[in-house]
Amino acid sequence: MPYWLHICIVIFVAYVVISIALYYLQDYMLFKPEKLPKDFEFYYENQDIKEYNLETRDGAIINGLLFKPKTESNGVVLYLKGNSKSIKGWGKFAVDFTRHGYNVLMVDYRGFGKSTGRRSQKAIKRDLQVIYNKLKEKTTEDRIVLYGRSLGSGFAAKLASMNHPKMLILDAPYYSLTKVTARYAPFMPLSILIKYPLPTYKWLKYVECPIHIIHGTNDKLIPYKTSIKLSKVNPKLTKLYTVIGGGHKNLNNFESYHEMIHDILNNNPEKIDLSTTSIHVKHSSKKSSNKA
Template sequence: MQQVIYILGIVLIVYVLISILLYFLQDYFLFKPEKLSKDFQFYYENQETEEYNIETRDGATINGLRFKAKDPKGVVFYLKGNSKSIKGWGKFAVDFTRHGYDVIMVDYRGFGKSTGRRTQKAVKRDMQVVYNKIKDNVSEKYIILYGRSLGSGFATKLASMNNPRMLILDAPYYSLSKVAKKFIPFMPLSLLIKFPMPTYKWLKYVNCPIHIIHGTDDKLIPYKTSVKLSRIKPKSTTLHTVIGGGHKNLNTFESYHQMLTEIVNSRPRKVDLVGSSIHVQHSSKPTNAKV
C-alpha cells in the first residue's frame, strides 16, 4: 500500500511540474515571433506602403503597415497568424489591393517592431485601438475584418464589438483551448492556458455577414471546426470549402482566390423566396395521385 501511495505521489509531483512548465512556457509554443530592428525598411514589389506606430496607454508600441490601393473602395483589417512578422505576411496584401481595397496589417506585441507585454486582454485592446483609428477615417460599412488562424479569434472579437461590413475567417479555431487539448488532453487547460480565445462565444454577437474559409486537409485545425462554427450563426454565415487545402497553403489554390474575389466584391441582398420550395416538405405517406 505504501508503495502505491509513493508512486501516486511521484505521479502527482510530475503532473504538477508539467503543469507549471506549460503555464510559463506556453508563449514559446503558441507564438513564433520574428523581431525587427527599429530601422528596418519594409519593401514589397509593386506595392505602395505607409508605416505607422501607435502608442498604447500602457506604453507599448504597435507597429503596422497600410498597403495602398488606387482609388480604394474600402479597407481590409488583416489580422495575421502566430508566426513571423508583417515583413513576411505583407505579401498577402496583394490579394485585396488588386480588388481595390487598402490593407492594414499590424504586428502583435513582441512581433516585428511592436513592443509590450503580450496578454490576451492587451492584444484585444490593441486591436480595438487600431480599429478605432481606421474608423476615424473610413465608415464602418467599408471595413472588412479578415482573421487568419490565430488572428481569426481577435477578428471575431472585434466584429462582435463593432459593425464592420463583413467578417472573413481563414482557418479559424473553435477556441485555442480546444486546439491545445488535442495535443495535451490530460492537462487542466482551462486553468493553465493564458490565451483561451473562445471564438465560438464571440461569434454569437457578430451581426455582420460572416464568411468562413477552410481547407479539407487542415491537420492543425480540422475542417470540422469551421463546420461547427458555421452553425452558430447559420443565417448570416457562409462556409467556403477549399478541397485539398491545408493550414498554410490556401493561397496556392485557385479556388481560394475565386472565393475571395466573390466575397470581397459581393453586396448583401435579400433573397426573394416567393415561388421557391422553401416550405415544400417531402412526405412518406402515399398520395392519391394517378400516374
C-alpha cells in the first residue's frame, strides 16, 4: 500500500472517530447542569417565591420557581436561563424584573436542578410550550414577556415565533448553536452531527412581537457581531441594545444594562408621524452647475 494512501486512511478513520465522539458526547460539552436533591429547599433573601413541579406527557418533571413582586403585578417574565448550573444560582437575577412589578418564572431544563427526563431539543421545546400554555391559563399573552439568556435565547425565540407574547428579550443570543460550535470545530460536519442546532435566526423571522436584543461588546463566547446580524433578520420589530465593555456573563454588573431593562419594560413609545420627518428626503451626490 502506498505511503500516501496509508496516511489518508489513518486521517479518514480519525475523522470518523472524532465525528462519532462529538455526536455522542455533545450533551456533556454543551450542558453544564447542577443537579439538586428532591428535598432541596430554595431560599432567596427578601424574595417571595413559590415552587412548581410540572409532569410532562413522557413522565419527566420540570421544576420551576415563581418570584413575586411586592407591588401589583404588571405581568410575568418567563426567564429561560443559560446552559450552566440550576435555578438555585440563576434565581438572584429575578430581582431585575420583580423590581419593575413583574412576576418571574424560572425553570430548569431536563437534567438541571430538580428537573428530570431525557434531554433533547424537541423535548425542551415541547416542555416550554406546555409551560407557556399554563401561563396563558393564568393571564393574557399581552402580559407575558419572554426573556432568553445565552442558551435560552434560542428557545425563547422559538416560543415567540409560535405564540403572541408582549415582547421578546434576547440576552447575548447566538445566530445558531451550530455557528457557535463551528468556531471550535471548524472542519467537522456539524450541520449533520449537532443535536441542538437551535437556529435562532430562522425562528426570529416569524416573531410578531417587539424584539429587544442586548449584547456586550466584549463577549468572547458569542461575539457582539452576532446580535448585529440577528437584528437584521426582523428589523422592523427589532431594537439592539449595546453594553459597552460587557462580556458574556457580567452584563448585570453594568449600570447601562439595568437602564436598558428599565426602558424596555416601562417604555410605551408613541407612533411617530414619519411624514413630518426627513425620512424621504433624497440627497444628490451630483454637484449642481452654476450658470452665469
